[in-house]
Amino acid sequence: MEQLEGRDLLVDSVCHYSDGFITNAKSSKIDSDGYNSVDIDTESRETGTKRTLTIFEAYWSDLIPDRVQETPLTKFWRATKLLFYWFTGGLARNVFRWPPRFPYQTSIAMICIGIMLVLWYLSVAAMLAAAIASGDTVVADWFTQLAKWVGIPDNWASQLDVILNSAFVVFLIGLFGVGRLQAIADISDFVKNYLRDEPGAASGVGLRAKLRKRVLDLLDHVHSVDEPYDEVFVVAHSIGGIIALDALAEYGSRLEKISFHTWGSAMGALASQEPLVEAEVLKVYDNKTRLKSWTDIVFRGDFMASRIPVPAGRDPIFAPTIYPQMPEGGFMRQQKLHMDYFRCEEAILPLLQEVKVHDMEAAAVQSGEVSGDKPLTA
Numbered sequence: 001m002e003q004l005e006g007r008d009l010l011v012d013s014v015c016h017y018s019d020g021f022i023t024n025a026k027s028s029k030i031d032s033d034g035y036n037s038v039d040i041d042t043e044s045r046e047t048g049t050k051r052t053l054t055i056f057e058a059y060w061s062d063l064i065p066d067r068v069q070e071t072p073l074t075k076f077w078r079a080t081k082l083l084f085y086w087f088t089g090g091l092a093r094n095v096f097r098w099p100p101r102f103p104y105q106t107s108i109a110m111i112c113i114g115i116m117l118v119l120w121y122l123s124v125a126a127m128l129a130a131a132i133a134s135g136d137t138v139v140a141d142w143f144t145q146l147a148k149w150v151g152i153p154d155n156w157a158s159q160l161d162v163i164l165n166s167a168f169v170v171f172l173i174g175l176f177g178v179g180r181l182q183a184i185a186d187i188s189d190f191v192k193n194y195l196r197d198e199p200g201a202a203s204g205v206g207l208r209a210k211l212r213k214r215v216l217d218l219l220d221h222v223h224s225v226d227e228p229y230d231e232v233f234v235v236a237h238s239i240g241g242i243i244a245l246d247a248l249a250e251y252g253s254r255l256e257k258i259s260f261h262t263w264g265s266a267m268g269a270l271a272s273q274e275p276l277v278e279a280e281v282l283k284v285y286d287n288k289t290r291l292k293s294w295t296d297i298v299f300r301g302d303f304m305a306s307r308i309p310v311p312a313g314r315d316p317i318f319a320p321t322i323y324p325q326m327p328e329g330g331f332m333r334q335q336k337l338h339m340d341y342f343r344c345e346e347a348i349l350p351l352l353q354e355v356k357v358h359d360m361e362a363a364a365v366q367s368g369e370v371s372g373d374k375p376l377t378a
Contacts, residue, residue: 004028004036007057009342010235011038014053017348020045033221042352053351058218060211060243064190072128079124082185083117085192091273102306106269109303113184120181191239195274208246215247223254231292232258233351237341238304241265242277248291249283260294261350263341268306282311294318297347299326304338322346 001009015023022043030036040053067075086092094101095110102110190207192198197206222232236244241262248260271277284291298305300323307321324346327337341347 001061003059003062004057006059006237007036007038007055011040011055013342013348014040014055014351017343017345018042018352019345019349021352023352031225035218035221056218056222058215060214063207063210064186067186072124072131076124076128078189079121079185082189082192083121085196086117086188086273087114089273091269094272101272102269103300105301105303106306110269112303113188116181116184117188120185123181187239191270194239194242195270195276211243212246212250215244216250219247219251219254223257230257233261234258235261235263235351236265237263238265238338241267241308242270242280245277245280245284249280249287252287253289255284255287255289255291257292259292259350261297261347262294262308263297263344263347264299264302264305264338265296265308266304266306268309271309278309278311281309282314285311285314285317290317295350296321297341297344298323299337299340299344301326302337303334 011025015025022045024041026039026041028036028038035056038055040055041050042053043050070078091110092114095107095114100107193207194211195208197208199206219232219234222229234244234248242265244260244262245267248255248258251258267277267281271281284294294308296308296318298307298321308318310316324344327340327343
């Protein structure tokens with residue numbers, strides 16, 4: 001998404017999926033600290049209570065690297081590391097575990113994604129083989145010397161190029177579409193880099209550290225305004241659930257104001273790949289100040305989502321995962337289904353419900369988006 005696109009999508013959803021409430025969104029504004037936000041005036045049709053919800057955004061898509069200028073050799077090496085990471089980790093082992101560790105739809109999704117990663121890897125290998133066979137001086141010289149040292153025939157690159165561009169392989173790649181394969185690879189690569197806190201090209205600081213700081217900076221801003229909010233809702237969609245969790249695990253006593261909402265998070269599956277995910281959940285469990293609530297929303301047919309994990313040896317302390325009715329046709333259009341949380345009333349309405357303890361105000365924060373409202377007396 002482009003910057004503020006996710007925030008505006010949330011604003012539009014809150015204004016339309018507002019059963020029982022009158023909503024009115026105002027123009028966006030920029031405060032003294034440079035944060036862009038949108039106010040939504042709300043009024044309960046039942047009680048007449050008026051509040052204002054302010055939506056902010058913690059943006060991170062700009063940290064996804066641009067691979068356009070990547071050489072075939074660099075891309076092939078990166079693809080090799082990516083496949084090794086996902087195919088030798090705990091996630092791959094648990095997909096085929098018996099008794100099953102994941103719901104069947106999650107296992108099916110992981111197998112399908114694995115197949116698409118392999119096809120993407122073959123397409124990358126084909127690009128590399130074609131570059132070598134054509135005599136690309138950047139790539140071919142190194143591989144030619146390596147082939148001579150190993151004793152491989154001189155025409156190996158041409159033969160490999162023919163194999164990788166065979167009718168069967170081309171058919172499989174075309175069946176899924178090169179663009180879709182590339183999108184799956186980019187997401188998988190981004191998640192790997194985040195979970196491993198790998199540094200970007202322009203800085204030695206790890207990706208996980210950068211994203212966590214962005215969310216923490218925004219949360220600190222929400223807590224430091226002249227008229228502080230009584231309650232904050234952190235609403236995180238997809239991989240944003242892991243990013244928001246990392247920030248909240250470090251938030252200490254300020255958690256008492258925060259209600260956490262995860263939409264379509266893959267947290268449960270990723271916990272089996274990287275122990276740090278479950279460790280961060282455990283921090284939230286063990287913090288002296290507990291989150292006010294944690295609401296987890298998952299469509300049963302969303303292959304990219306899985307319910308939040310419960311740390312080993314612990315009893316659940318938050319409400320069970322909510323499984324709303326899946327939109328018609330969503331099962332066959334996974335990418336669209338994964339975005340349908342923004343038009344799901346069971347996900348949106350909790351942001352508008354009247355606050356039981358603090359009747360004056362509420363805030364909503366997404367990683368992605370953060371929102372909050374001013375006291376009526378302000």
